[in-house]
Amino acid sequence: MLNSQDNSVAFSSFEFKPVSNGLQVTYNMASDKDSAVNGPQGDTPYASVTVSYILSDGVMDVKVNCGDIKVSDGYALEKINLLSYFGAEKDFSEGDFILLPDGSGSLMMSDSKSDYPEKSFKVYGSDPAVKDVAENESKINASALLGFFRNEAAKQRFCGSYYKGRYHSLGGFGSKKQR
Secondary structure (H helix, E strand, O other): OOOHHHHHHOOOOEEEEEEOOEEEEEEEEEOOHHHHHHOOOOOOOEEEEEEEEEEEOOEEEEEEOHHHOEEOOOOOOOOOOOOHHHHOOOOOOOOOEEEEOOOOOEEEEOOOOOOOOOOOOOOOOOOOOOOOHHHHHHHOOOOOOOOOOEEEEOOEEEEEEEEOOEEEEOOOOOOHHHO
């Protein structure tokens, strides 16, 4: 199994270039550093995937041109995951937190231990799809994965902000030690 973060980024075998309104990143993935940096070496599994991140009209488009994907002979690419849940998280580790865009920002420590297998957070605003929300609010039990302003989980982080109603990415991935 190849993993872009553990292999491509850790082995410094990724490439990026600015494109109009965004960024294009090519992840060169292999199970060892030599193959990741220099391309396929013998029977070592190797894959190269280019991902485009484009901001347009206040929307972030993430695209993969499947025609540009390169995979070692005898191997197949089965699945591509792009930032699971786009920054929303349900499994937290010690030291993880969420910065919610509430006023000047609310810090929610998400690593607290409890007897409950899942965490539930209040969702802002009412749900227009639910009839008579005000009257039946106590009867509504819905959980949600939230897109965060900042999320720090499993030694990785993702940051973003809103300016005049538009989302702007401020950061990406990395170890907490790299802050």
